[in-house]
Structure formats: structure tokens, C-alpha cells
Amino acid sequence: MDEKSELMKQPTIFHGMNLSFLKRHAELIAALISGILILIGYMINHMSTQTPWYLFLLAYLIGGFAKAKEGIEETLKEKTLNVELLMIFAALGAAFIGHWFEGAILIFIFALSGALETYSTEKSSKALSALMDLQPETAERLDHGQVATVPVNELNLGDLIQIKPSERVPADGVILKGETTIDASSMTGESIPIFKKVNDEVMAGTVNLEGHLIVKVTKRSQDSTFSRILHLVQSAQNEKVPAQAFIEKFENLYVAFVLIFVALMLTLPPFLFGWTWSHTIYRSMVLLVVASPCALVASTTPAILSAIANGARNGILIKGGIHLQQLASIQAIAFDKTGTLTTGLPKVTQFVNLSPLTNDDLLSHVAAIESHTTHPLGLAIVDYAKEHIKTIPNPDHVKIVPGYGVYGQIDQFNYKIGKANPKFIDEVSLHLFLKEVHIKEDQSLVFIERNGQVIGCIGLNDQVRQTAKEAIASLRQYGIKSVMLTGDNEKVAKTIMKETGVDSMIADCLPDQKANAIKQIKKEYGSVAMIGDGINDTPALATADLGIGMGAGTDAALETADIILMKNDLMKILDTVKLSKKMNRIIKENIAFALMVILILVVSNFIGIVNLPLGVVGHEGSTILVILNGLRLLKNL
Template structure:
């Protein structure tokens, strides 16, 4: 076959794959229209032939699916019940009613397909973020390669406006990168040499050279795709219950239809034709289509909403559970706090200024890898303070560093550095106050004179207090678990506004507290996914912070927050609550419609086409209702 011949065939295949259900429904309607025009009595051979074609075209697919379920699983399903009802109507001369049933059933199937496609598209859009090719730099040459062929250590050129093809570290260039697809952050993040970037994110106005750190299958985006695929395939407990219930319920409906076909002529004086017709309507209106469709569209929509906002649920079960939380337990370091010490106070003594004090301190710490040293150097760079030449630098284990700065012998370290020296009452009071606040005090000494001090502390995240307050407004108890000292923990806990603080805990003690809290309700643990892994696993819902680069977070937690944004915890809970509320609304609506149609059928107020419209309409209504959760607008905290 030539390319010219193959192209239309391929196009037709795509059209049929996406719109085949609607095409079948339209053909079925045309045949019904022709049959209706051919004669109102419906008894001529031509009319019956047209109706038979409508039955065959509109009902073939559903009949086949129903028979396969019956043969393979020995179970009755809704598809087979609909086809049996249509055939039953035709057997007593209601050709038109049966054909309309087949048409509406096929049309509703097509519409359900479109509405479910919207959910799937929202999820699959995440999977299309990774580009297919990347530009690899080799010396002075540039070469386009498939993303699957990238190796650790390759240098990639990412031009302005292009998607980044792999996880890596920026080697050259400056740009703002839109990371919303991975972290949910709405504002682009400035990237410079040494900063980490992720596959699937969008480069801004500057060109970047990136050194690949992970192969394609190990990138954060690949892990996200894997988690979303897992979440799609996993059924929450409520859906599993409904599916088990459907199998039993279908048998009850068949038994009810048989009784309704047999008893009314004996006890109510109905004609056999009327009785069988009402039994066929009962098969339709009592079928649990809407009930079965009440849950999964809402769950999948909620999962898609979360993924687009940087929240990954590992399954629908956790979306349901997170909406029923009573307690949220936060780890301190790296979760409520930044996890990195910062200089909070600078006090200079005598003739020295803060700038001079910080310059000497940073110069002494130039080559140190200690977190406190990095905090001091970072502040000096932030303030554009020039460092002075240093020589003879030597670390004193447990105390600090000494060396020569600008020709003077200098030292920096903890309180042992000033032993034997006389401090004023004011200086002693300052030191005591800082230590009571849980801060580490560092002294700087030039020759034999202490020229000042710096206080260092792991600071609270900017959004921590607001996030904790939101959770408390939602009626959730908030506690903090930490291995840190009681004094430091109490100070951070008070700043964050948590209800209760548990300090000086080992990992196994955190697990015991989670189990104790869980005795009175559902409890979530929010941690960094490393030393908190046991507590994450023991909680009702484990929520991992800072999943970027933390493999154990993806493995242990049930919910992963792709950015270190504590506000996403309350958003995830709100999303879970709204999902549960939508599911309850859908289930209530589905049951109410079934009861209304069954009663109306029994008293003779519903014919077969109207019963089908009510039944299929309610099914489509609950699916559309579930799709409300695809909306990315901020969900009310109290939903």
C-alpha cells in the first residue's frame, strides 16, 4: 500500500478510535428514523428489518461485552441487562421502544467515553511533558539525540522556551525555569550554575547548559508518571465495595424482573404483554450504572487535580483517607523548618562593626563544610561583604577554626572559646537570651579580644505558621515530632502554633506516638521521607515533603508534595474532603433516581424510552459531577 493510501486509513482509524461510539449511535438513530417513516404500525417486513439493523449496529458491542463477562467471569453486567431488555421489548411487539433503548444506551456510552476522556487527558498531559529529543554538547559540536539515549554526565543545551529533557545540574547560564509541571509552583524559579533542574520543566528567557545526573527512566518526571499510572489502576475501598455489590445486585434485578413478569397477571390482573413490558423497563431502570459510575470519575479527577498542583496521590484510597484526617503530625527539621541553619543575630563588641565582624567570621570559615560555616558565608555573600586574605587556617574539632586574617590571629567557635575571659553583665544577658531561644551562639576572637558573636538557628519556613493555622481552622489537631532538644522544640512549636510538641524522639518513638494518636482517629505524618520513613509508613496517610531527589519519599509515603510548600497539605486535605463529598452526592443521587424510576414504573408512569433516558441521564450526570474536581481553582478549606 502506498503512503498516500495509508494516510487516509490512518486518519480514519484515529477518528473511529475516538468517535466510534458516537458514529454507531448516529447510525442507529438514522435507522430508527427510517423505520418510523416506513410505517407507524411497525409490523411490515421493511420496518422490522430496519429496526433489526438498528438493534444489531447499536447493540452489538454492548451485547458482546456482556456475553464475554458472562462467559469469562460467570457474572451478569449492566450491558447484558440492557440488551436483554431491548430484545424482550421487541419480542412482544415493542420494536420502536426497544430500538430507542438501544440508541440511548449507545449514545450514553459515547458520552460517557467523552467525559472519561477528559479525565484521562488531564492525567495523560502530565506524561507528555518530557520532550522526545535533546541537544547534547560534545566539545564544539551539538547533536540531537533521543531522550532515552541520554547518559549520566552528558551536557545538554536547553534553548529559551524549550522543555528540559533530563534531571541535572546547571553548568552554565542563567534563566528562570517554570517548574509548575513538577512542583506546582506558579512562579518561575531563577536558576544559576549549581542549581538543580528537572525533566519536563520549561526554560525561560536564557539558554542553559545542564549536566545530566539521572537517566531518562530515573528522572523525577518518570517517577511521577509511574505513580500516576499506579493511582489510575488502583481502586479505592468504596469502589471495590460498589463493584462487589454490583455483581450481587445484577442478579437481584434479574430475579426481580422475573417476579415482575410472573406475579402481576396473577395478583393485579395485568395483561401478559403489559407485564413483560414493565419487567423490561424494570431491568433498565433498576440497573446500577449510575451507582457504579459515582466513584471512579470523581477519584480520578481528584488525582489529576492534585498532580497538576504538585500533589501526588499513590491511589484513590489515600485521596479518600486524607479527607477524613483528625490529626496531622509534622516533623520539625526540614519540614516545619528550612532544615538549613541561618544567622539570626549579629552582635559586635567595642570598636568593631557588624560588617567587620561578619567579614572576619566568613573569612575564617572560607574552606569549612560545616552547616554553620555555610550559613555565615551565605550571609556575607548576601550582603556583598568582601572577604579578607587568610592563612594558617586550622580546624579545632568540637571548638571551631583559627587562623590568620589580614595578619591578625583570629578564632571562631563556641562558648569554650571565651573560657577565662570577662564579659559584661549585658553581654552575658544577651548570650543567655539567645541560648534560651534555642539558638547556637558562635564567638569571634581577634588576638586576645572577643569582638562579637553570631547566633545561628534552623528557621521556621515562611508559610509554616499560616499552614498550621489553616489546618486548625479545618478542625484538625496539629502536633510536632522531633529528635531535637525539648527547649528548641518548644520554641519552634510555639512559633509554628502547633497544639502539642513531642521532643527528643528516636525514630521508633515517633512510630509509637503515631500509633497512639491513631487510636482516636485518622492521623497523617508529614516528613522529609528519610529519617521519618518508619513514621510515614505507620500513619494512616504518609505525606512526604521535598520529594525532589528523595527516592525514599516516593517509596514510603502515600502522598508526595513535589515542592517544599506546606500549604499543599491543607489543599490536599481539602481536595480529599471535596472528593468524598462529591462521591456521597453522586451515590445519593444515583440511588434516589433508581428508586424513583422503579416506583414510577410499577405504577405505570414510565415507558421504556423515558426509563432509559432517566437511567442513562443519571449515569452521565454523576460522571459529569465527578469531573468538577478537575477544576484547578482553589478549593475552600472547609469543604
């Protein structure tokens, strides 16, 4: 009985899924059905002497409905002509003189291109929803000693909220009680978690890693740094209108010219040249067919789809042809540092030991204690230890001190492992230790104190990606400048700049400052792309002419980006630039060829040396040629 009930539920589930799928992809499904009907009609027509006009008519209605509706509504609203209208007239004209197949093919091409355009638009609209997922919806507010869970947008200035370990900060505020380590990488780009204590500020969207906090709200939800990021992304996306003014202007002029030309051919030739009315109507219908923009449409769509497929095959996700076109004109690329030029993960770069213990023994003690923490620096130390020693012992006692470090006992030794804070590490012993050793600059330092004496130090740093330097150098060969934007301090930024070879850098950038920096770079260089991976990069990604995301980045960055490097390989940028330039070249070739063929056919029709079958062959033949030329982009670069 239970199995039967379960089986009876399944059709309902699948029915809902099917309805949802059909609704989302209705335009594409209609285009494909239209194409199937055309294929069936074509086969029937070749197997018999009768034209299955009813199948082609059905293909007209199913495939052409969406584009015809769009063209009519746009004409009524904007009071301007468009290619959709010309498509309708050309298809009807072909049917009027008995060439249903040619008209149906025209309908199918327009329907398919429209469906792909709709899909691309829907994908790009998810950026704001991805950002919103990182904003907590509720907060725990303290009211007269009682804890009440309230919506974040109901928090007022001065409200007290509590934030537990591992929770995301719901509002901008000041810590009144507690100490912790905050992961602010999503907001500032800092790769190393930041210690926060009483009177320090915290930002909405950051993560409380360790301590229990009481925070006083200093900004309303709509005024927080996080909300400003949302506003910046939304504004930038609204301003980022595709550079299609020339195409739209050409479209209006083209359609008006063809319709006027057809109208003149329907009326003037009998009076000027003595043509019969039947011959005049025939030539006018041929004009509608040969002047229809099938080849022009095919000049771009197959090339773009082939380029996108090529990119996907090579780990490059391109969200639309317009973005790939833009890349060819980019004059400068702004790189986020953490997670883009660097791996975003701290790694041990120096280990200093002044104790009587061997390096392996001291390292095993430190790793044993750090293995009980979740701090990124501690995890990096444990990973380093695993590369050098076989086993990590169990400590006798461990106590985490948020923001400072960790206490631990092992083999009757009392250890303190943490930052150089006088409240945690003995200041006099630390001074003596630093006088005896040479420590590399530009590192995050973790000191080791044993029984009150500093005996060692571990330096950690974010690591530059292996392909970063090569990618920067390769882009320079294409005349593309590189700029590094980072929330890190200037000293760290200069070190990374030297290692990677970027042309310039801007340090200490908060999210809104990164967006402003992109605007300044635009003024200096012109067209600018931005490459990033975190929520702190989303305003800059949206403000730039082109946003490029790293595949391992946050959902917000990936949704905002126009192009995504799925394998986190910066050398893929070079491949994308090559693909962009080749695609633009092929599209220009196709457009020039399509216009030339249309011009030749139109002139030939006017002087009477081309009939309808030859016009169809020339018109459809040019369409096939430009499609084949576009498909060349499927080949490896």
C-alpha cells in the same frame, strides 16, 4: 552511512518505548478506543436509519474485556456477585432488545473507571522502591588490610568497613577510627549535622560529610534501623486497606437483588398479572437497563477526578480519591518539624563581635574562611555575610577539622571557627567571653577565636515557615488538632511549638518512635494525618490514616505520602481540607440522587408507565446530571 545507521536504530527504540507504554496503559487505551467507537457509531446512527451494531459490538469487546474478566474471575474466586457481572448482564440485555448504544455507554464508563483505579494503585506501589534507593548496595570491607567491595547483605557482625567523605553509611556500626560530621537528617530529623568520633554509633542511611571512617558493623543489614524503616512502611501499607467494606457489601446485595428481581420479572408477571411473554421480556430488559449502576459509578468518578484536577492546578498532588475522602474525617494532624513546620535550612539569628574590628570586617574574615567548607552551618554564615558585605576576601590558609570547625589565616590573623569544644576553642577565653555577652537560647553556636582569644559568636537556627502559624490556626477552626513530632531535643521543640502554635509536641523521636507516636495519637483523637518530608518520616506517613508530603522532601517521603503539597505552602493544607469536604458533600448528593432516580425508574417500569426510550432518557439523564454536579469541583474554592 553513520546517519543512516542512526536513523535505522530509532524505530527500534521507539518501538520498545511504544510497547512499554501500551503495556502500562493497556486498560486506559482500551477504554478510550471503546469511547471512540461509540462516538463514531452514534454519529453514523444519526446520519442513517441503520444501527451500526457491529461498531458497538466491537466497543463491547474492547472496552468490556478487562472488567468482564475481572468480574468473572472475582466471582469464581470469592463465590460472590459483583457490579462487574451486573454490568455484563445489563449491557447484554440492552443489546438483546436492540439498544446497543446504551449498553456500550455502560461498558465505556466501567472500563474508564477501572483504568483510573489501576493507575492509582500502581503509583502507590513505588514507596518501597524509593526507600531502597537510599540504601547503599555495597560496602568496602577491610579483610587483613585489603579492601574488598561486598554486597551490604553479606556484612557480618564485627566486620570492619571504611566509609569515605560524602558516602552514605551502609550499615549500623561503631566508629573505631576517624572523626567526621554526619548528616543524620534522613534518619533522625535533626536539621544540624552531628559530630561523630571514636566509639560513637552511626546508622545506615546517614551521610558521612567530611572524615574518613573505619566502622565496626554492629547489626546485620536486615536488623539495621534503615531496614526497620522499610519493614514499618511495608507493614503499614499492607494494613492500610481502603475503607470499602460497606461499599463491597452494598455491591453484593445490590447485584443479587437486581438479578433476583429480573429473574422474578421474567417468570411471575404472566401468571400473576396476565402479562404476555413478549411484554414480560421487554419489561425485564428495561429493568436491567434502568437498574444498571451507571449513575452510581458516575456519582464518584467525575467528582474525584475534578477534585484531583483542581488540586493539581493549585499545587496539591492527590494520589487517589480515597485519600481525599479520608481527609474530611481527619481529627488530628501530626507535623514533622524539620522541613515541614520549618524550612530545614539553618540561618544566622545572632552575631556577636567583641573584637576591635568592625562587624563588617570580622564578618568578611569569617566568611572568607567558611567559604572553603561545605558544612551547612558554614554555608549559612557565608549567605548571611553576602547580605551584609559587598566582597569576601581570599584567606591565606584554610584547614578543615571534621567535627570541630575550621582553621584559617587572613591578614596575619590566625582564626579558629567552630563549636565550643575544649579540644578546639580555648576554654578559659570562651568562659570569659560568655560572661561578657548575652546569647539567645535554643541556637546552634559557632565561636570565633582569633590568635587564641574568643572574640565573637554566631548563632544559627532553623527557621519556622511563614505560613506555619496561620495554617495551624486555620486548621483549629475546623476542629483539627495539631501535634509536632521531631527528632530535635525538647528545648528546641518547645521554642518551635511556641512560634507555630501547635497544640502539643513529642520530641526526641526516632523513626520507629514516630510511628508509635502516630498510633498513640490515633487512640487519643481517632483519624490522624501525618505531614513530613524526609525518610525518617516515612514510617509515620505510612502508619497514619493519611500521609501528606512536602514537595521539597525526599523521594521516599513523596512516594509514601498520599497527598503532596508541591509548593511547600502549609496553607495548602487548608485548601485541601476544604476541597475534601466539598467533594464528599457532592458525592453524597450524587449517590442519593442516583439511587432515587433508579428507584423511581424501577417502580415506573413495574407499573408500566415508562418505556425503554424513556427509561434510557431517565437513566442516562441522571448520569449526565451527576457528572455535571461533580464537575463543579473544577471551580476554585
